[in-house]
Amino acid sequence: MSAAIITTVRHNIGDDFVREGILYLLNNAGLDCAVEVIHKHSPVTVVRGLEFVRNLHVSHVLEPLTRAIGLSNRIDDAHVLIQSGAPIYWCHEGGPHCSDNEWFDPLIRQRFLPNRRDRPFLNIAGGSCQRYHSDGSELELCSACMSYLREFFDACDLTLLRDELARRMLNLAGRDARVLPCTSIFARDQLKMRSEPGEYIVLNFMENGGHYTFGQEIDAGSWRRLFVELAGIVAKMGRVVIACHTPHEEALARELVPSLDRFLIPNEHTEFMKFYSRAKWGVLNRVHGAFMMASFGRPAVVVGSDSRARMIENLNLDAYFVGDISSAALEGIAESARSRCNGYLEEIEEIRMSARLAYIDELKTALQL
Numbered sequence: 001m002s003a004a005i006i007t008t009v010r011h012n013i014g015d016d017f018v019r020e021g022i023l024y025l026l027n028n029a030g031l032d033c034a035v036e037v038i039h040k041h042s043p044v045t046v047v048r049g050l051e052f053v054r055n056l057h058v059s060h061v062l063e064p065l066t067r068a069i070g071l072s073n074r075i076d077d078a079h080v081l082i083q084s085g086a087p088i089y090w091c092h093e094g095g096p097h098c099s100d101n102e103w104f105d106p107l108i109r110q111r112f113l114p115n116r117r118d119r120p121f122l123n124i125a126g127g128s129c130q131r132y133h134s135d136g137s138e139l140e141l142c143s144a145c146m147s148y149l150r151e152f153f154d155a156c157d158l159t160l161l162r163d164e165l166a167r168r169m170l171n172l173a174g175r176d177a178r179v180l181p182c183t184s185i186f187a188r189d190q191l192k193m194r195s196e197p198g199e200y201i202v203l204n205f206m207e208n209g210g211h212y213t214f215g216q217e218i219d220a221g222s223w224r225r226l227f228v229e230l231a232g233i234v235a236k237m238g239r240v241v242i243a244c245h246t247p248h249e250e251a252l253a254r255e256l257v258p259s260l261d262r263f264l265i266p267n268e269h270t271e272f273m274k275f276y277s278r279a280k281w282g283v284l285n286r287v288h289g290a291f292m293m294a295s296f297g298r299p300a301v302v303v304g305s306d307s308r309a310r311m312i313e314n315l316n317l318d319a320y321f322v323g324d325i326s327s328a329a330l331e332g333i334a335e336s337a338r339s340r341c342n343g344y345l346e347e348i349e350e351i352r353m354s355a356r357l358a359y360i361d362e363l364k365t366a367l368q369l
């Protein structure tokens with residue numbers, strides 16, 4: 001038996017957290033098999049021996065050729081195909097649109113579906129990526145994304161979503177799926193890690209508060225100034241370490257708050273997990289940093305720029321839109337995490353327990369285990 005997972009490889013540790021959680025759940029559902037990964041931002045990595053091709057333009061040219069020649073690849077050989085947690089529904093006036101994504105056509109339409117052989121295709125922990133306050137209605141004006149959502153859903157034996165907005169968008173397309181907390185909360189189980197005594201408060205800074213601004217009123221300079229102010233407030237509460245998921249974030253943290261400690265080990269997601277297991281509480285722009293901390297029982301709130309940030313609400317923690325934040329709100333934001341330290345471990349363990357049962361139940365049914 002083997003499973004192929006459409007994910008990213010050495011690209012974003014958040015994606016690694018999500019995938020580790022899925023592996024744990026598959027294992028616990030009774031699927032014991034070898035797992036192979038496909039880097040979705042370069043679909044030609046589906047072909048054995050071409051994992052090193054990381055450029056999408058090169059992939060665009062090479063991938064159809066490898067298909068025509070019939071080179072050995074991970075999708076043909078897989079018994080189960082899995083889309084591993086990521087934004088899957090996005091639709092913005094003037095673009096980008098999820099119907100234009102780089103992987104669905106080459107991997108699913110061209111490779112998997114014509115050679116399906118009754119093999120299951122699972123879409124696990126899919127989410128939205130809209131403007132922060134979106135209600136999903138952008139989709140109603142876009143027939144391409146609307147029909148893509150239906151096509152993707154109908155191709156899957158199981159769709160599980162990780163945020164309510166994703167579900168609203170799917171509902172607008174006339175389909176429905178269950179929302180469960182992102183699988184990243186089970187990565188620690190897959191790697192057998194436990195919470196360690198809390199040593200520091202974690203802050204994390206991203207320019208504009210997140211990956212995308214989508215034309216919203218976000219003032220980069222203002223968020224920089226507010227973050228410096230927030231760091232000053234939090235530093236009075238205890239030792240602070242800035243989590244930097246990329247060298248760019250590390251450079252920004254060095255520039256903005258040079259006196260504070262920084263943590264970065266590029267692309268080593270297990271090192272980040274160990275780091276988050278020793279946190280006390282935090283305020284982060286990185287959603288999956290906050291998810292990882294929360295999974296260890298350490299409350300973290302998210303300041304974000306798009307609807308991904310609101311996934312944290314599934315863990316009973318708060319999210320804030322970066323464009324809404326004022327200096328007067330900073331203390332309250334820090335307090336919304338700090339005040340949850342007592343009792344959050346029990347809260348998250350309850351959430352993890354019921355989510356674990358729900359995932360395993362859904363996976364067993366879909367895979368007929």
Ligand SMILES: [Zn+2]
Nearest residue numbers: 091097142145
């Ligand atoms: Zn669209």
